[in-house]
Amino acid sequence: MIAESFVKSATKPSLESLNRLLALLAGVALLVVGLLFPLVTMLIKSLQDRAGDFIGLANFAHYFQTPALVNSIANSLRVALMTTGVVVGLAFLCAYGITRTCMPGKRLFRMLAILPILAPSLLPAISLVYLFGNQGFLRDLLAGQSVYGPIGIVMGMSFWIFPHALMLLTTALTNSDARLYEAAEALGTPKWRTFLTITLPGVRYGLISCLFVVFTLAITDFGVPKIIGGQFSVLATDVYRQVVGQQNFQMGAVVSVILLLPAVLSFIVDRWIQRRQVAQLSARAVPWQPSPSPLRDWIFTLLCYAVAGAIVLVIGTAVYASLVQFWPYNLSITFEHYTFQGMADGGWGAWFNSLKLAFSVALVGTLVIFFNAWLIEKSEGFRPLRQGLHFMAMLPMAVPGMVLGLAYIFFFNQAGNPFNWLYGTLTILVLNTLVHFYTVCHLTSVTALKQLDPEFEAVGASLKVPFWTTFCRVTLPVSLPAVLDISVYLFVNAMTTVSAVVFLYNSDTRLASVAVLHLDEAGYFASAAAMAVLIFLTSLVVKLLHTALTHVLLNNAQRWRHAC
Amino acid sequence: MHTTMTSLLAADTPTVMTPTTPHLTIEAVTKRFGSFTALDGISLTINEGEFVCFLGPSGCGKTTLLRTIAGLTQQTTGTLIQRDKDISTLPTQARDFGIVFQSYALFPNLTVFNNVAYGLRNRRVERSRIQARVGELLALVNLTGSENKYPAALSGGQQQRVALARALATEPGLLLLDEPLSALDARVRGHLRSQIKALQARLGVTTIMVTHDQEEALTMADRIVVMNHGVIEQVGTPAEIYHQPASAFVASFIGSMNFLEVTAQGDNQALLGTMPCACLSHTLKVGQAAQLAIRPEAVALSRQAGALNGEVIGIEFLGPFQRVTLRLTDVDQTLIADVPSRDSTDLNLYQGQVLGIHLPAEAARLYPAGSSQQ
Ligand SMILES: Nc1ncnc2c1ncn2[C@@H]1O[C@H](COP(=O)(O)OP(=O)(O)OP(=O)(O)O)[C@@H](O)[C@H]1O
Ligand SMILES: [Mg+2]
Numbered sequence: 001m002i003a004e005s006f007v008k009s010a011t012k013p014s015l016e017s018l019n020r021l022l023a024l025l026a027g028v029a030l031l032v033v034g035l036l037f038p039l040v041t042m043l044i045k046s047l048q049d050r051a052g053d054f055i056g057l058a059n060f061a062h063y064f065q066t067p068a069l070v071n072s073i074a075n076s077l078r079v080a081l082m083t084t085g086v087v088v089g090l091a092f093l094c095a096y097g098i099t100r101t102c103m104p105g106k107r108l109f110r111m112l113a114i115l116p117i118l119a120p121s122l123l124p125a126i127s128l129v130y131l132f133g134n135q136g137f138l139r140d141l142l143a144g145q146s147v148y149g150p151i152g153i154v155m156g157m158s159f160w161i162f163p164h165a166l167m168l169l170t171t172a173l174t175n176s177d178a179r180l181y182e183a184a185e186a187l188g189t190p191k192w193r194t195f196l197t198i199t200l201p202g203v204r205y206g207l208i209s210c211l212f213v214v215f216t217l218a219i220t221d222f223g224v225p226k227i228i229g230g231q232f233s234v235l236a237t238d239v240y241r242q243v244v245g246q247q248n249f250q251m252g253a254v255v256s257v258i259l260l261l262p263a264v265l266s267f268i269v270d271r272w273i274q275r276r277q278v279a280q281l282s283a284r285a286v287p288w289q290p291s292p293s294p295l296r297d298w299i300f301t302l303l304c305y306a307v308a309g310a311i312v313l314v315i316g317t318a319v320y321a322s323l324v325q326f327w328p329y330n331l332s333i334t335f336e337h338y339t340f341q342g343m344a345d346g347g348w349g350a351w352f353n354s355l356k357l358a359f360s361v362a363l364v365g366t367l368v369i370f371f372n373a374w375l376i377e378k379s380e381g382f383r384p385l386r387q388g389l390h391f392m393a394m395l396p397m398a399v400p401g402m403v404l405g406l407a408y409i410f411f412f413n414q415a416g417n418p419f420n421w422l423y424g425t426l427t428i429l430v431l432n433t434l435v436h437f438y439t440v441c442h443l444t445s446v447t448a449l450k451q452l453d454p455e456f457e458a459v460g461a462s463l464k465v466p467f468w469t470t471f472c473r474v475t476l477p478v479s480l481p482a483v484l485d486i487s488v489y490l491f492v493n494a495m496t497t498v499s500a501v502v503f504l505y506n507s508d509t510r511l512a513s514v515a516v517l518h519l520d521e522a523g524y525f526a527s528a529a530a531m532a533v534l535i536f537l538t539s540l541v542v543k544l545l546h547t548a549l550t551h552v553l554l555n556n557a558q559r560w561r562h563a564c
Numbered sequence: 565m566h567t568t569m570t571s572l573l574a575a576d577t578p579t580v581m582t583p584t585t586p587h588l589t590i591e592a593v594t595k596r597f598g599s600f601t602a603l604d605g606i607s608l609t610i611n612e613g614e615f616v617c618f619l620g621p622s623g624c625g626k627t628t629l630l631r632t633i634a635g636l637t638q639q640t641t642g643t644l645i646q647r648d649k650d651i652s653t654l655p656t657q658a659r660d661f662g663i664v665f666q667s668y669a670l671f672p673n674l675t676v677f678n679n680v681a682y683g684l685r686n687r688r689v690e691r692s693r694i695q696a697r698v699g700e701l702l703a704l705v706n707l708t709g710s711e712n713k714y715p716a717a718l719s720g721g722q723q724q725r726v727a728l729a730r731a732l733a734t735e736p737g738l739l740l741l742d743e744p745l746s747a748l749d750a751r752v753r754g755h756l757r758s759q760i761k762a763l764q765a766r767l768g769v770t771t772i773m774v775t776h777d778q779e780e781a782l783t784m785a786d787r788i789v790v791m792n793h794g795v796i797e798q799v800g801t802p803a804e805i806y807h808q809p810a811s812a813f814v815a816s817f818i819g820s821m822n823f824l825e826v827t828a829q830g831d832n833q834a835l836l837g838t839m840p841c842a843c844l845s846h847t848l849k850v851g852q853a854a855q856l857a858i859r860p861e862a863v864a865l866s867r868q869a870g871a872l873n874g875e876v877i878g879i880e881f882l883g884p885f886q887r888v889t890l891r892l893t894d895v896d897q898t899l900i901a902d903v904p905s906r907d908s909t910d911l912n913l914y915q916g917q918v919l920g921i922h923l924p925a926e927a928a929r930l931y932p933a934g935s936s937q938q
Contacts, residue, residue: 016655017655455665455669458636459669462656462663463662466657478671
């Protein structure tokens with residue numbers, strides 16, 4: 001789509017601004033087709049009956065009169081709130097340990113704490129079944145409570161959401177001003193008052209933002225409740241059940257609209273906070289350095305490594321489960337489960353599909369998103385278009401995966417839609433995944449671009465160099481670290497996501513994460529664990545390659561960064 | 565400061581101007597940002613080969629005017645004509661100029677060579693010719709041998725010169741400089757000032773430089789355009805701007821200036837309190853409140869009491885001269901006089917001393933009251 005603008009050579013200068021316009025329009029078109037139209041179609045569907053006639057809010061009325069469905073709202077809120085409490089509490093303590101104490105092994109802890117991001121959210125759910133299920137070796141710890149239900153859901157969600165919260169809070173706690181603490185100390189303020197009057201207010205925006213992010217992730221998650229929820233239904237599993245189980249698309253749309261509300265609310269709060277936070281930063285702040293305090297440092301070391309231990313235990317359990325012949329009766333080690341006999345068309349095909357998807361999204365998505373961000377940030381003119389594109393780039397954050405996936409069915413599966421041919425192809429999965437994870441990449445790009453000298457483009461223009469040359473020769477190379485971050489983020493998410501794509505694959509394009517779901521549904525628990533581990537390992541390898549590549553680039557290829 | 569300035573001005577022998585052809589004509593250019601008017605009806609002609617400075621306080625619209633000339637900002641109304649060609653609506657790429665920004669905007673990932681060659685590459689010039697041209701340019705800015713360094717490894721002054729070489733590489737007809745020296749420390753700045761000026765004179769390239777440093781403008785420019793609040797206050801040679809300021813704003817912005825509250829009288833006259841003083845001819849109405857502007861170095865002091873007297877209330881030693889603050893005896897106003905060090909021994913200055921003051925008519929100008937503040 002973007003490539004079009006590169007093909008035409010610019011002999012006349014007016015062509016250049018025409019190209020810019022075309023590229024902007026292409027960016028807008030991408031998000032209109034990939035986000036706005038599907039969402040609007042879904043909203044319309046929620047107001048129609050099965051025959052497609054407009055019936056106003058009748059579907060919603062029906063929804064609220066069906067106790068089995070309405071119950072899910074309370075259920076979802078309950079597990080989301082509990083997860084938020086657990087995750088934000090733990091993450092705050094751990095982030096505090098990393099930033100404000102002299103605990104040893106910070107780097108190792110941060111590495112371990114990030115691991116859950118590399119796994120699909122189905123993985124912790126599977127592990128928890130092995131740990132606390134009917135045959136689980138730790139089930140006594142639950143004191144008779146069943147892991148199938150809210151307890152399991154909260155534990156599973158906490159596992160995979162924890163790294164997100166930890167990163168947000170670490171950032172918030174890093175921005176401290178030493179001068180405030182020195183002033184407090186000089187005035188003889190007790191430690192607990194310093195904490196209440198300086199530390200907490202300093203991170204309040206980061207903390208509020210984190211609360212909302214975690215809450216949204218929890219209330220919209222599909223993988224964990226699907227695997228370990230048992231009879232306990234939540235909104236995200238309701239969408240799935242209505243659509244895939246009962247083929248009731250209208251009710252699916254209604255639940256989606258309800259699921260959209262908390263996400264949109266949290267999105268608005270987050271935007272509001274971001275705007276406020278800017279004013280708070282002071283350019284002259286002096287970073288605060290912790291000084292050793294043995295007791296405090298040891299307490300935080302124990303705490304952080306207890307958390308890291310739990311993470312390693314969950315991942316280790318999944319690995320172990322995938323290697324054991326037949327849990328718990330035959331504990332001999334085998335690779336048999338990695339042949340995925342439970343799947344008619346073989347599991348490795350699904351893995352390969354996922355790999356194709358992840359590489360495509362990483363490549364296409366990075367270029368498209370970064371280029372669009374560049375158009376928004378570094379163009380003169382076309383203001384309404386640029387603002388519109390920026391707004392649409394922020395929207396995907398407010399759209400849960402389940403909602404986006406269902407919206408795609410409604411829009412692309414319509415008879416007479418010119419994009420109908422996309423349905424069931426790998427391309428629609430690429431488009432969907434790209435849009436699903438657009439916002440974070442967009443924000444990363446914008447941040448990186450804002451750090452560049454605003455006059456690069458002007459210099460290029462004054463030297464009569466076409467804008468795409470300056471983009472390729474200067475902007476892209478200088479922003480390479482951010483670009484690599486974006487691509488690995490997209491790769492990992494494409495590899496692990498299940499919520500949106502679960503509606504969009506067909507037999508040729510089945511993905512590894514969907515295969516985990518199906519293997520689990522069919523009772524092949526060990527194979528499900530094996531597939532989840534396979535996804536985890538793939539992400540891990542790519543992440544390690546990315547780290548190595550970034551290291552090499554910054555040290556050799558980008559010598560100019562520390563030129564002397 | 566003003567002594568340095570007067571001596572610089574004296575040294576500045578007016579360059580012999582060939583019959584002038586206009587290079588750039590700006591006609592009634594206005595730029596609005598929403599309801600804010602950044603440029604208000606700017607008209608100006610810049611001649612071929614001339615070095616012009618835009619001078620004015622922060623926010624007066626200098627950068628906006630420069631960017632308008634470059635096509636980086638589109639004017640709301642008005643026309644721009646470069647070498648008889650209407651460029652008002654041309655995009656940046658189609659205009660003929662080179663530009664150096666305050667930040668230099670050197671490409672950090674490219675070597676000095678590639679930075680300078682950036683605009684040449686695009687023109688499908690052969691490699692050997694690019695190499696020769698870059699070598700020539702680097703020699704011009706005294707940077708031969710730095711071809712393979714990255715910008716981060718250069719000092720501020722060196723980076724500035726690379727940016728200059730890059731802007732000159734494509735042989736533009738017009739060179740635009742936006743505060744090119746303001747990011748440098750004072751010593752480098754002084755050195756580069758003369759280097760840039762010499763380079764410009766040698767190449768004969770028409771140059772516009774934006775600055776808010778009056779000393780820079782006075783030493784470098786053939787002509788200075790003094791701006792304030794989006795309008796041009798005065799256009800003139802450095803000597804004209806300094807000695808014949810067209811408005812109270814220009815008078816106060818450049819060099820030091822005394823402003824005495826007076827009442828305008830008939831031609832060449834004003835009343836300071838009840839005392840008449842002579843001044844240059846003016847157009848103010850009789851009885852109108854006015855201010856009489858006179859430079860401190862023009863004020864003459866003597867030990868003999870005269871028609872106008874003042875009591876010394878402050879003496880500052882400033883090297884080549886002493887700055888004396890006086891309170892006028894009959895009217896409650898203060899006046900500053902700069903006394904060259906060798907005269908001050910004759911005066912035998914001390915606090916509380918009452919001196920006679922002479923305000924030479926040929927150095928005293930009248931402006932309407934309340935117009936001097938920026
Ligand atoms: N893009 C813009 N949008 C709104 N206002 C602007 C914009 N660019 C400049 N201005 C305003 O126009 C006025 C003139 O700005 P300009 O940058 O030309 O000033 P300047 O004379 O170069 O000042 P300085 O010496 O500080 O660089 C300022 O008040 C500025 O706030
Ligand atoms: Mg400026």
